[in-house]
Amino acid sequence: MNSFYLWCMCFISFFFLFFFSLMNFFMMMYFIMENKIIFMEWELISFNSMNIVMSLLLDWMSFLFMMFVMMISSSVIYYSKSYMYSEMNLNRFILLVLLFIMSMILLIVSPNIISILLGWDGLGLVSYCLVIYYQNLKSYNAGMLTALSNRIGDVFILMIISWMMNYGSWNYIFYLDFMIMDLEMYIISMMVIIAAMTKSAQIPFSSWLPAAMAAPTPVSALVHSSTLVTAGVYLLIRFNNLLIDMFFLKMLLLLSGLTMMMAGISANYEFDLKKIIALSTLSQLGLMMSILSMGLADLAFFHLLTHAMFKALLFMCAGVIIHLMNDNQDIRFMGGLNLYIPLTSLCMNISNLALCGIPFLAGFYSKDLILEMVMMKNLNIMVFYLYYFSTGLTMFYTIRLLMYLMLNDYNLLSIYNLFDEDYIMLKSMFMLLFMSIITGSMLSWLIFSIPYMVYLPLNLKLMVLYVSFLGLMMGYLISNMKIYSLNKFLMSYELSLFLSLMWFMPNLSTYGLSYYFLNLGQKLMKNMDMGWSEFYSGQGIYMMMKKYSIFNMYMQMNNLKIYLFSFILWMMFMLFMLIIMN
Structure with missing residues (x-):
């Protein structure tokens, strides 16, 4: 009965999410064609000149993003029915995922900074619960790192709320177009950028994203492809009109470019299958943030959506492989999987090629356009180098991954049982596979009212293909070398570390x-909260007043013994004084 109840819960969640994703798609088409925006406001509290209101902004962008989130969520929940089959508390897992989706939807439709904080904090809290889902020390540490890193962004959102009280409303959407860029709006813009950097794991807040891979794989497929990590990018897309001609944007461009490069290099050294995909996500987030810092918000949104599809599929394929490998995530033990699990290998290879930007798959339409627009911008050689070097690295670690998974010999056990017949997982993966193929072409017609036509010299136009081919060759050659010889010939041990x-x-x-x-907090609590403040603050004063009031009560109750005792004490004192004076 219990398993039937869980099956029904999974199926109903999947059905409703999929149905709502289709509804959102049709609503988005209608809003684009009619050029419509709906702004709804519900006043909760009014005090002095401030109104606390619940606002909703429904436009084509929010409907499109909700459609993608719900489609990926429906696939993930259907996939979890099989992946988490042996889990005792599957209902808790499904409820946490649904709570996470609700937080993300609240964030998407909010034009109000207060309701954004609710969705933003909901994402942080539920992601912590999901990261520590497998209850062990490693998961707890990863969860704390995730929660503490994201709290920095939450604090900046709280500071934005207090700064925006000066404007009389928290509906930031009204201040984007008509506000002169005064000092206050400049400070708000700076805090929005820092908050987005923490949530989207840019340098120096990058370390929590690979650590969060301690969560179950379906969570990684949802959280680290289309929801939590893209929340910062989405916030900057909404605030994009404010981010014009700022010094801080140049810093964001530099840091996101470095994030791209750092994640690409680290992925080439990593042997944990999920961490390689996590570092790949980090690299793509750097790409989105850097193109945002150039003012091309529509391109960032385009890449965000295409990336969400193939990255969720990539995580799902990784989950199937990890299950078949007896929960082993080390790619050195894998190999020859295309012979044993051809359908999963097909999904894995297509999603990897979409990530690389192979022509006519989803990633190609957004990545190619982004790289060509970077060439059209008046930027220095360092930015150009960071972009193209990172593109080559994407190809590099993808080919390395395919070499280890598909081409090498199988390395794990002498007796093994690999099979490709988990139809529940395959159905959910094929839905995303279909979307990974058509999404790029479909969105390039939907999102841009006027098509981007980029005219460049032939060599510059083919630069993306040159860099990709070079990355492919290097990935193939170096994957055949031993890592020790690579370090020995190319760099020192310290540098490779x-x-x-x-x-x-x-x-x-x-x-x-x-x-x-955390140590500092412990010492402060020990010395201040449980130390000096116990004696000299509220608690200490309370105890002192309590003693005096008890004594006063005894005095006022005409207690004869106390009178006699105090009279004797007074007489002894007077006698003592007389003796001293004489």
Whole structure:
């Protein structure tokens, strides 16, 4: 009965999410054709000149993003029915995922900074619960790192709320077009950028994203492809009109470019299957943030949607492979999988090729356009180098992954049982496979009212293909070399350690940020909260007043013994004074 109830719960969640995603698609088509925007406001509290209101903004962008979130969520929940089959508390897992989706939808439709905070904090809290879902020490540490890193962004959102009180309303949507860029709006813009950087894991807040892979794989497919990590990018897309001609945008361009490169290099050293895909996500987030910092919000949104599809599919394929490998995630033990699980290998290869930007798959339409627009911008050689080097690295680690998974010999056990007949997982994966193929072409016609036509010289036009081909060749050659010989000939051990450990960022954030501040908090609590403040603040004064009031009560109750005792004491004191004076 219990398994039937869980099956019904999974199926109903899947059905409703899929139905709502189709509804959102038709609504988005209608809103685009009619050029419509609906703004709804419900006043909760009014005090002085401030109104606390619940607002909803329904336009083509929010409907399109909700459609993608719900479609991926429906696939993930259907996939979880099989992936989490042996889980005792599957209903808790499904409810957490649904709560996460609700938080994301609240964030998407909010033109009000207060309701954005509710969705933003909901994402952070539920993601913490999902990261620590497998209850062990590693998961707890990863969950704390995730929660503490995201709290920085939450604090900045709270500061934006207090700053925006000066404008008389928290509906930031009204201040984007008509506001002169005064000092206050400049500060708000800066805080929005920092909040987005923490949620989208840009340098120096990058280390939490690979650590969050301690969560179950369906969670990674949903959270780290289309929802939590894209929340920062989506916030900047909504605030995009404010982000014009700021010094801070140049810093964002530099940091997101470095994030792209750092994640690409680290992915080439990583052997954990899920962490390679997580670092790939980090690289693509750097791409979105950097193109946003150039003012091309529509391109960032385009890439966000195409990336969500093939990255969710990639995580799902990784989940199937990890299950078949007896929960082993090390790619050195895998190989020859295309012979044993051809359908999963097909999904994996197509999603990987879409990630690389192979022509006519989803990733090609957005990545190629982004790289061509970067060439059209008046930017320096460093930005150009970061973009194209990172594109080559994407091809590099993808080919390395395919080499280890598909071409190498199988390395795990002498007796193994690989099969491709989990039809529930395959159905959910094929839905995303279909979307990964058609999404790029479909969205390029839907999102842009006027098509981008980029005219460049032939060599510059083919630069993306040159870099991709070079990355492919290097990935193939170096994957055939032993990693020890690569380090021996190309670089020192220390440098390779620096590059493989994400430029020591996990160490800095774990030992520097978390460990130091948590220790400091413990010492403050011990010495101040439970120490001096116990004696000299509220608690101490309360105890002192309590003693005096009890004594006063005894005095006022005409207690004869106390009178006699105090009289005797007074007489002894007077006698003592007389003796001293004489």
